[in-house]
Amino acid sequence: MHGPGWTRRRVGRGFSYRDETGQLIKDAERLDRIRSIAIPPAWKDVWICPWPNGHIQATGLDAAGRRQYRYHDAWRARRDAEKHERVLAIASELPDVRDQVAAALRTRGPNRERVLACALRLLDLGTFRIGSEEYAEENGTYGLATLRREHVTVRGERTFFRYTAKGGIEREVEITDRPTATVVRQLLERPDDAGDELLAYQLEDGTWHDVTSDEINAYLKEVSGAEITAKDFRTWNATVMMAAALAEQPPPRSRTARNKTIRAAYVRVSEQLGNTPAVCKASYVDPRVVDRYEHGETVADALGEAAGAEDDREAQKVLEQAVCRLLSV
Known part of the structure; x- marks a missing residue:
């Protein structure tokens, strides 16, 4: 995937490293550089970039089998700076996005636009992670798109969320907002056979469609006209x-x-x-x-x-x- 590189092997309580030709790495300078990358001991199938200036310095599989990366500090700093500049530029679009969300929330019924607008308002007010269907299924951790009805209660204008977030963190969120409380209450009151997830909208034939994280991001781009993500x-x-x-x-x-x-x-x-x-x-x-x-x-x-x-x-x-x-x- 990344071309020839160095590899890591377990030796006793530590590790040895071999270069792209399979030779044991003994050079102190190279070993110091490898240690500076701080590759987690639990990673498997480790690949290390032979070049000190490569933007990806190392990859490996974590305990869950997911591919993880270690980036060059300078490359990451540049990417982070670009990210924050982009987000700052996007900030000027948010008032218009919020106006469109408010208009959609004034419609009636659990239709697609209203439920997705509710999702955006909740993202905005509750600083939720968007969530991953894969994480919910494999790890029992949740984000906004994967919250279950059992995680939510509504009292008047207040909506309470209590769930296990990414990393196993027990998270409690309280949002005081009448439009979203109204929509969430409707979603909680739908029939038991309409699915366990909180966010879902009703199709014209009366069936319910669970909202996905991709749909929320797509709707955000739709109402903003920009490349904005959750x-x-x-x-x-x-x-x-x-x-x-x-x-x-x-x-x-x-x-x-x-x-x-x-x-x-x-x-x-x-x-x-x-x-x-x-x-x-x-x-x-x-x-x-x-x-x-x-x-x-x-x-x-x-x-x-x-x-x-x-x-x-x-x-x-x-x-x-x-x-x-x-x-x-």
Whole structure:
């Protein structure tokens, strides 16, 4: 798949490595480079790039048999920067997407457009992972597209979610939003033989069709007219939450205090996302938010303006616009 490369073999409690010709690697510099890649010991069928500048440095199969990758730090940094630039550009499209979602939620019945609009609103408000049918079946872990009816309850305008998320994390989410609560209640009240999954829409012949993660992503592209994914929603929301968490704190008086505030903010955002601070930092939050904070720039003024907004949607708009300005400097 990647051409000739080095391989890893178990030797006692450690490993030996062989080059593309099958010769044992003994050179200290090469061994140091292999160790720096930090290939998990549990990986099998390991392939290591012979070249220090290759964008894929190593691959292997994890315990579940999935192919995993270790990328070159510089390549990953460039890709992450491109990702955050793309997400920032997409942020300007979100108000229009939300308007279309709101219009679809005002329709009647559990039709395709209304249920998919409900899914997008839940993604936006609950920072859910989209979910994978494969993960749900194999690991018993769930995302929005694979949630079961048993994971959800509705009380008035509030919808409560309690489920096992990716990584075995027990996640609880509460969303206060009348339009989505109305749709979710209808979905919970459908006949028992209409499927166990929460998200499903009714076809013209009266049968029910379970919503898939691909359908949600396709609908998001449909209403936005752009190459937006559910993960982009989650990435942008994580960045906005991080900006808000940092802006809520008083200016730090020392480097130690500043670093403590940053760590606490990552913990807070990771709890809202249902992952770890390390994953939050590596995969979701735009690092420019932290860089601006370290230089004394935050969205503190926008927080005050958002607090006086007419409703949550207006507050969200004010805060997001402030984050866009912060990152565009």
